[in-house]
Amino acid sequence: MIQVEGITKRYKDTVAVDDLSFEVREGVVTGFLGPNGSGKSTTMRMIMGLDAPDEGSATIDGASYHGLGLPLREVGALLEAKAIHPGRSAFNHLLFLAQTNDIPRQRVSDVLEMVGLSAVANRRVGKFSLGMGQRLGIAAALLGDPPTLLFDEPINGLDPEGILWVRNLLKGLAAEGRTVFVSSHLMSEMALTAEQLVVIGRGRLISSGSVNDFIAESSGQYVRVRSPEAQALEVLLLERGAHVVAEDDGSYSVSGLDAAAIGTVAGDAGLHLHELSPQMASLEEAFMELTRDSVEYRGHDSPHGATNGTPVSTLFPSTHSGK
Amino acid sequence: MSTTLTYTSSDLAPASHARVRTTSALRAEWTKLRSVRSTAWTILALAGITLGVAAIAGSTVSSSWHTMSAFERQTFDPTGLSLRGMLFGQLVIGVLGILVMSAEYSTGTIRSTFMAVPNRSKVMLTKITTMAAVGLIVSEVLSFGAFFLGQSLLASPAPHAALSQPGVLRAVVGGGLVLTVLGLFALGLATIIRHSAAAITTYVGVLLVLPLVVQALPSSISQPVTKYLPFHISDAMTSVTHVLGSGPSLSPWTGFAVLCGYAFVALAVGMWMMVRRDA
Ligand SMILES: Nc1ncnc2c1ncn2[C@@H]1O[C@H](COP(=O)(O)OP(=O)(O)O)[C@@H](O)[C@H]1O
Numbered sequence: 001m002i003q004v005e006g007i008t009k010r011y012k013d014t015v016a017v018d019d020l021s022f023e024v025r026e027g028v029v030t031g032f033l034g035p036n037g038s039g040k041s042t043t044m045r046m047i048m049g050l051d052a053p054d055e056g057s058a059t060i061d062g063a064s065y066h067g068l069g070l071p072l073r074e075v076g077a078l079l080e081a082k083a084i085h086p087g088r089s090a091f092n093h094l095l096f097l098a099q100t101n102d103i104p105r106q107r108v109s110d111v112l113e114m115v116g117l118s119a120v121a122n123r124r125v126g127k128f129s130l131g132m133g134q135r136l137g138i139a140a141a142l143l144g145d146p147p148t149l150l151f152d153e154p155i156n157g158l159d160p161e162g163i164l165w166v167r168n169l170l171k172g173l174a175a176e177g178r179t180v181f182v183s184s185h186l187m188s189e190m191a192l193t194a195e196q197l198v199v200i201g202r203g204r205l206i207s208s209g210s211v212n213d214f215i216a217e218s219s220g221q222y223v224r225v226r227s228p229e230a231q232a233l234e235v236l237l238l239e240r241g242a243h244v245v246a247e248d249d250g251s252y253s254v255s256g257l258d259a260a261a262i263g264t265v266a267g268d269a270g271l272h273l274h275e276l277s278p279q280m281a282s283l284e285e286a287f288m289e290l291t292r293d294s295v296e297y298r299g300h301d302s303p304h305g306a307t308n309g310t311p312v313s314t315l316f317p318s319t320h321s322g323k
Numbered sequence: 324m325s326t327t328l329t330y331t332s333s334d335l336a337p338a339s340h341a342r343v344r345t346t347s348a349l350r351a352e353w354t355k356l357r358s359v360r361s362t363a364w365t366i367l368a369l370a371g372i373t374l375g376v377a378a379i380a381g382s383t384v385s386s387s388w389h390t391m392s393a394f395e396r397q398t399f400d401p402t403g404l405s406l407r408g409m410l411f412g413q414l415v416i417g418v419l420g421i422l423v424m425s426a427e428y429s430t431g432t433i434r435s436t437f438m439a440v441p442n443r444s445k446v447m448l449t450k451i452t453t454m455a456a457v458g459l460i461v462s463e464v465l466s467f468g469a470f471f472l473g474q475s476l477l478a479s480p481a482p483h484a485a486l487s488q489p490g491v492l493r494a495v496v497g498g499g500l501v502l503t504v505l506g507l508f509a510l511g512l513a514t515i516i517r518h519s520a521a522a523i524t525t526y527v528g529v530l531l532v533l534p535l536v537v538q539a540l541p542s543s544i545s546q547p548v549t550k551y552l553p554f555h556i557s558d559a560m561t562s563v564t565h566v567l568g569s570g571p572s573l574s575p576w577t578g579f580a581v582l583c584g585y586a587f588v589a590l591a592v593g594m595w596m597m598v599r600r601d602a
């Protein structure tokens with residue numbers, strides 16, 4: 001379990017992480033979601049003992065990183081920035097890491113096999129593609145067979161096959177009872193991998209809980225209804241407290257009643273339905289809804305301009321995913 | 324590159340101890356050092372320069388002997404001549420000492436290292452130990468190699484030196500020691516500066532530019548300062564009959580102690596910063 005308590009990190013003119021607290025449980029994949037520049041990588045570096053927080057603390061199974069005896073056997077991490085010498089072979093990179101924590105040499109070959117890099121084990125890392133580098137970083141994280149794993153934007157640079165592989169890997173690791181904490185700025189990616197979510201914006205916690213709760217609380221579900229007797233139906237639905245919006249395409253978006261209830265109302269009144277489809281706001285929309293304030297505000301006061309001020313709507317193109 | 328394995332197996336035996344052991348950290352540092360090409364290249368360059376200069380100097384003196392003045396012949400130092408290449412070697416071993424540390428920072432490997440060994444003092448101390456051991460072996464081998472090669476190419480009438488003569492063994496052993504300590508000084512600089520190019524520039528500045536700057540100062544200042552410059556300390560150590568430069572020199576071992584002091588300060592400041600700074 002990872003516990004972050006009141007952690008704060010300031011750089012010269014930025015508060016990268018601002019009094020952030022959350023917990024990451026074992027046995028499920030927990031997504032760490034936030035727009036670019038929201039402080040995800042900084043938080044992960046602090047958990048891994050690389051950056052010192054100005055305030056607060058982060059612990060892994062109750063111990064600070066510096067308190068871990070053989071850390072690679074407790075936690076493995078794939079960080080965002082490259083951490084591998086291009087002139088060294090993949091094997092030697094993993095070998096020196098293994099040696100520090102008394103991990104047998106055989107394990108190096110094993111993890112290379114797991115990530116599909118056995119054939120290029122002795123090739124210099126500088127010749128690796130982005131995706132191969134990412135796989136090597138994942139191999140390093142798995143090296144000590146640790147019960148806790150952190151991945152910072154692991155699908156960056158991966159092809160569709162690689163992305164699928166990472167998703168399954170993360171879920172598999174969690175299914176083995178491990179604590180799996182994975183960051184992304186892509187809501188859609190988290191929807192496919194994560195069960196729990198920690199959402200941050202401008203270094204602050206916006207929401208944490210299950211993915212389903214997250215969608216439900218941030219953006220309502222609605223039902224699309226088409227009917228040749230729409231006006232009559234609308235009256236009946238309004239009587240029952242539903243909220244009805246007439247759309248341009250002639251359909252009606254109904255919220256406050258689920259599809260079954262609407263169907264019953266129509267059936268009892270003998271009204272025909274041509275469409276009755278439950279719609280769920282996409283995760284992107286839910287995410288935009290939640291982070292809107294933090295992002296818009298940021299656009300005005302950010303000293304870094306475009307990078308941090310990019311409106312979230314351009315990062316997360318709105319698409320209805322009829323899920 | 325597809326793989327059907329989707330998750331790890333948990334067959335790793337638990338460690339019987341709870342801390343990163345010093346021997347394990349040392350083994351890892353050695354793996355790091357030997358697994359990049361720059362190590363072999365710099366050592367090869369170091370060998371080329373020290374042995375090459377010894378060979379060239381040894382073989383050319385014989386032919387120019389008859390044109391040398393009586394004073395030059397009287398103060399002729401066959402040991403110092405054979406070890407002349409060690410002065411250039413200082414630049415090369417500095418590059419090795421710098422790359423050992425700065426390459427970790429510039430490539431981000433330092434983050435992998437710190438995640439595996441969170442005790443940064445331990446990281447620094449094992450790095451120093453590894454660099455010291457490799458530096459010492461390489462430097463001593465090359466110092467003795469340069470001496471014997473230079474002497475063997477030196478033809479009479481020029482006089483030869485033997486290790487049994489006073490000061491000769493000290494100059495040969497000391498030459499290797501000076502090189503080792505300068506490599507560690509460079510390692511310390513690189514830990515402070517963290518960028519290869521900037522660290523190399525600083526190191527070369529201290530070794531080569533600083534003497535020129537000191538020389539340009541009024542002699543009332545340059546006289547007492549010169550003998551503390553690494554270049555002069557090294558020259559005093561590798562010479563038996565010392566005449567190079569005008570001013571007074573520190574005794575070889577006093578100079579060596581001063582040089583060790585420089586390295587200690589650079590390493591201590593570097594270590595202090597490494598522990599304090601974000602990686
Ligand atoms: N070493 C640093 N020095 C100065 N500012 C930094 C540093 N690291 C991160 N920041 C700033 O902190 C904020 C959070 O960055 P980061 O943690 O990388 O966010 P994310 O990973 O969510 O994209 C950004 O505004 C970034 O510019």
Ligand SMILES: [Mg+2]
Nearest residue numbers: 040041042080
């Ligand atoms: Mg990031």
